[in-house]
Amino acid sequence: MRDSTAIAIGGFDGMHIGHQHLFRELGERGTIVVIETGYANLTPKKERENYSHYPILYIELEDIRHLEADEFISFLKEKFTKLQKIVVGYDFHFGKDRKYSFDDLRELFDGEVKVVDEVSYEGDSIHSHKIRTKIKIGDIKGANDFLGHNYTINGPLVAGQGIGKKEFVATINIDAREYLTPKEGVYATLTRIDDDEHFHPSVSFIGHRVTTDGSFAVESHILDGEVLCRDRARISFVSHLRDNKKFNTKAELKKAIECDIEEAYKRLKLLQL
Ligand SMILES: Cc1cc2nc3c(=O)[nH]c(=O)nc-3n(C[C@H](O)[C@H](O)[C@H](O)COP(=O)(O)O)c2cc1C
């Protein structure tokens, strides 16, 4: 990483299609420099590493936000002594009051400054805050189109109420509090257990279990057979099926879950065509 000749700089929460355009400019010896604001919740912390083969250096915003432009460049050159190229996007700003832009980099850096033009999807500029809004309203397709991959959360296994398997269907419950949780409801998903290679087709519920104990849950029912989850699971969202709902009886909820399973099968099958 220290030998890198090119770096791309930004927050990079989501590792979306716009970010990927920057990474394409890095060449063979590149590093991604993540400026951590503490607000990343699409790809928190090291989760970003699943979406690029380049090494990532994490820098706290607090450590650089006060710097003048020349100090910022010196800071980067100290970290990367062989630095020849800096890649940023059209709207990158840095330093005191975010007053510096790529113009300042171009003026003060003695290497190449590559500025990537605005990347859009169907005429709409791609940004992580827009992806967050889409996820919050349950527009999974829209979020995935901007991301260039399925929105995916992951977390350690937690105990459920213990009634799923007996009264409804078996589910894997996880704690995914580091992530932005999609709008409460039911989704067609793919779930990977304990970091195994394989993603299982699944249907997932996110929200307050208003029909039973009212507590918040993120849970996934695997569709292609029984699985044993020991440690953690990763849930990848494919499409929104319906909103969370309070049913009058458990029997009605059970019926709804059976419909959800059927619908999830259909949506996931479409993926394979
Ligand atoms: C596909 C699916 C859909 C669900 N939909 C709802 C729902 O609309 N309303 C609700 O209160 N709970 C819903 N649940 C959550 C159930 O209430 C939950 O699975 C049940 O309370 C068992 O919880 P346990 O696994 O913690 O024992 C759903 C669960 C699944 C798997």
Ligand SMILES: Nc1ncnc2c1ncn2[C@@H]1O[C@H](COP(=O)(O)OP(=O)(O)O)[C@@H](O)[C@H]1O
């Ligand atoms: N849609 C886009 N098109 C081109 N560059 C982008 C785009 N979105 C972000 N970038 C660039 O990627 C880097 C990381 O940006 P960041 O602010 O973390 O992304 P976002 O705006 O999505 O939150 C910055 O250099 C930024 O200019």
